[in-house]
Structures are given as structure tokens and as C-alpha cells.
Amino acid sequence: MKLILTLAVAVAxxxxxxxxxxxxxxxxxxxxxxxxxxxxxxxxxIVYYSQSQVQNTALIAKWIxxxxxxxxxxxxxxxxxxxxxxxxxxxxxKHHEEGxxxxxxxxxxxxxxxxxxxxxxxxxxxxxxxxxxxxxxxKLSGKTLAPFCTHGGGGAGHFLADVRKTCPDAKVLxxxxxxxxxxxxxxxxxxxxxxxxxxxxxxxxxxxxx
Ligand SMILES: Cc1cc2nc3c(=O)[nH]c(=O)nc-3n(C[C@H](O)[C@H](O)[C@H](O)COP(=O)(O)O)c2cc1C
Numbered sequence: 001m002k003l004i005l006t007l008a009v010a011v012a013x014x015x016x017x018x019x020x021x022x023x024x025x026x027x028x029x030x031x032x033x034x035x036x037x038x039x040x041x042x043x044x045x046i047v048y049y050s051q052s053q054v055q056n057t058a059l060i061a062k063w064i065x066x067x068x069x070x071x072x073x074x075x076x077x078x079x080x081x082x083x084x085x086x087x088x089x090x091x092x093x094k095h096h097e098e099g100x101x102x103x104x105x106x107x108x109x110x111x112x113x114x115x116x117x118x119x120x121x122x123x124x125x126x127x128x129x130x131x132x133x134x135x136x137x138x139k140l141s142g143k144t145l146a147p148f149c150t151h152g153g154g155g156a157g158h159f160l161a162d163v164r165k166t167c168p169d170a171k172v173l174x175x176x177x178x179x180x181x182x183x184x185x186x187x188x189x190x191x192x193x194x195x196x197x198x199x200x201x202x203x204x205x206x207x208x209x210x
Contacts, residue, residue, distance in 0.1 A: 032198040036067050038209035042114025042144070044070030049120050049130045051081055051088065056150035056180030056194075057119045063201045064117050064148070073108040075130045096124045101133040110138060116170075118163065119148045121180070125157030132166075141169030146208060150180035176204040 046065055050058035058074065065072055079102065081088040095102060110116060120127035127135075127149070147163045149156050156177040164172045179194045 032063075032067070032202045034199050034202050034206075036202050037206050040068055040115055040205075040209045043112055044068060044115045044117065045073055045108065045110050045113040046070050046117040046119070047073040047075065047108055047110075047134060048118070048148075049075040049128050049134075051121060051128065052180075054181055056178070057121050057148075059180075060148055060150060060176070060178055060201065061117070061119050063198045064205070066198070067202060067205055070115075070117065071113075075134055076105040077130055078103040078105055092123055092129065095129040099132075100129060101136055102129050104130060104133050104137075107134060107137045110140070110143070113143065115144045115146065116140060117146045117148060119150075120159070122149050122151035122154065122157055122159055125154065126159050126162045135163075135166045140167045143170050145170045145172045146175075147172065148176035148178070148204075150178045153179060173208040174204075176201065 046061045048057050048061040050056065050061070061072060061074075064070070081091055094100070118131070120131040123129070145163065145167055147160060149159050151157075156175065159177075160172075160175045163175070178196045178200060180196075181194055
């Protein structure tokens with residue numbers, strides 16, 4: 001009896017893991033089902049910051065690259081935010097309140113690029129401080145900017161308005177807002193609650209480059 005019970009529990013655990021796994025990797029491995037109908041002209045850069053273990057913003061950056069090509073430029077901090085989520089919140093909150101622009105390992109040289117995709121997680125209703133550092137250091141005037149963001153349920157906040165304000169001499173296109181999973185959901189084993197797929201990226205690209 002004890003053996004049967006143990007076996008039943010083991011099978012249930014394996015099944016639960018398989019379902020959770022599909023939920024997580026299912027979304028991450030999705031392929032677009034709608035075609036890309038546009039062909040953006042010009043050299044493209046995809047600059048993004050992604051902090052969480054889930055790497056939501058990085059995933060969107062890679063989907064964009066898969067569709068239209070372009071060079072990926074992940075922004076990396078000299079002193080990355082610490083691993084424990086609470087610590088990140090504490091330090092990032094301080095950076096946000098004080099308007100700190102943390103030092104980056106490098107600022108991409110975008111002199112030869114025409115179109116810049118700019119991605120950030122939403123932190124406190126706007127782009128994350130490392131993106132503020134990039135925007136403060138990189139000359140984007142005359143370029144076409146396509147902003148994208150991922151958030152934990154609160155929406156894009158004033159992300160787009162802030163990008164427009166910070167880059168008045170760039171042509172800022174409509175942004176893409178994606179709900180990502182967050183650390184808490186992940187820790188609770190809830191998998192990914194976002195239902196966004198690569199199709200959202202394709203739909204957005206078709207719209208902004210029409
Ligand atoms: C410091 C911090 C602040 C955040 N602030 C917000 C917020 O204001 N609104 C929101 O919807 N999500 C917020 N989030 C959740 C992230 O935007 C969300 O998990 C995002 O998809 C993470 O992207 P990444 O995996 O690329 O780092 C915050 C997360 C952190 C760590």
C-alpha cells in the first residue's frame with residue numbers, strides 16, 4: 001500500500017513538472033504563425049536591458065532579431081543588481097528615487113545605425129535605470145526609435161512618454177508592451193502567465209513599418 005502511494009505521488013510530481021515545463025518552455029519556444037509583411041530599410045540595432053532570471057525583455061529582443069535581423073546590444077552594468085529579488089528592489093528603488101544612472105560596461109556605438117529598437121523592463125512605471133544611462137550617453141537624434149517593454153502587470157506606465165521626452169530629436173514609433181511573467185510567479189511555480197507570443201512582435205513590426 002505504502003509503495004503504491006509513493007509511486008502515485010511520484011507520478012503526480014512528474015506530471016506536474018511536465019505541465020509546468022510545457023507552460024514555461026511552450027511560450028518561450030513559440031514560433032510566429034502570422035507572416036512578416038514589411039521590410040524595414042536601414043541598419044538595425046536592438047539595444048535592451050533585461051535583469052530578471054526569466055529574461056523577458058531579452059526574449060522579446062531575440063524575437064525581434066529573428067524577424068528582422070539587426071545587431072543585439074544587451075546593456076550590462078558594471079555592478080549588476082544583486083541576485084536576491086528583495087535586494088534588487090531595494091537598490092533599484094533607491095536608483096529610481098534619486099535618479100541614479102548606474103555605470104554600464106559599455107555604451108554601444110550606434111553611429112552607423114538607422115533604426116534602434118530599445119527595450120526595457122518597466123520599473124516603477126518607466127524604463128530601468130541602466131536604460132536611462134544609455135539614453136543619457138547615446139546620441140539618437142535623427143534615428144528611428146522603436147521602443148518595447150515588458151512589465152509585471154502594471155502596463156507600460158509612462159515608458160513611451162519618457163522615451164519621447166528624452167529623445168526629442170529621434171523619430172519615436174509606437175511601442176510594444178508585453179506582459180512578462182515575474183519573479184514572484186516563477187517562485188510560486190506558476191510558470192508564465194503571459195500569453196504573449198512571437199505573433200505579438202510580428203503584428204507590431206507589421207504595424208510600425210507599414
Ligand atoms: C525593481 C523592479 C521594479 C518593477 N516595477 C514594475 C512596475 O512598475 N510595473 C510593472 O508592471 N512591473 C514592474 N516590475 C516587473 C518587471 O517589469 C517585469 O517582471 C519584467 O518583465 C522583467 O523583465 P526582465 O525579465 O527583462 O528583467 C518591476 C520589477 C523590478 C525588479
